[in-house]
């Protein structure tokens with residue numbers, strides 16, 4: 001009996017792998033991402049709700065207006081309703097979760113010089129979501145544990161396996177910890193982010209200034225989302241500079257089309 005049920009799990013997994021294992025990210029990269037997106041979204045939503053319960057939230061005021069203004073302009077390019085929350089936290093951090101959720105820490109708002117730098121961060125975070133990095137990370141984790149059922153993991157977030165799945169999502173739901181992405185995912189989010197901010201009418205050159213500032217401000221003390229597994233600062237800045245060849249024309253088109261956000265810090 002045990003052999004049969006193990007066998008059926010293998011067959012189910014194999015079918016899932018063969019049918020939909022290979023997806024393509026927005027940059028054209030082939031990725032292994034076979035988890036149901038609806039499940040990933042509901043996990044993102046759950047993790048976001050937990051964070052909102054655990055962490056103090058800035059409800060109103062200039063910072064909230066500033067973040068909402070920038071986030072609205074950027075998400076307009078992507079579509080859908082995004083929930084944006086400003087967390088009262090001095091660390092230099094921001095994140096986006098599947099299910100269209102964005103969190104920005106007050107420390108990061110303080111760091112940025114202008115709307116364009118904040119748009120660079122938000123674009124980068126949305127890049128992770130658009131490229132389904134959580135799905136890919138979870139799929140990788142599941143495929144390395146092929147004896148275990150995917151359905152089990154997603155349906156039971158309180159079990160150890162479920163916890164592993166939730167942390168693959170990017171947020172340890174229980175502790176509100178944001179897990180680092182891989183270098184590959186970081187570089188991809190950078191590329192998607194700089195294009196996205198430019199399309200929304202934000203100056204893509206500021207993404208380079210932002211990462212320089214981040215590098216100085218972190219003093220080797222790396223904030224969790226951005227820097228822990230990040231491409232080195234030099235590589236990242238070189239890559240972004242190279243991408244300006246594509247992002248600058250997108251920016252000019254956006255401005256010509258009347259997209260001129262005026263978000264005041």
Ligand SMILES: [Zn+2]
Nearest residue numbers: 181186189225
């Ligand atoms: Zn990132």
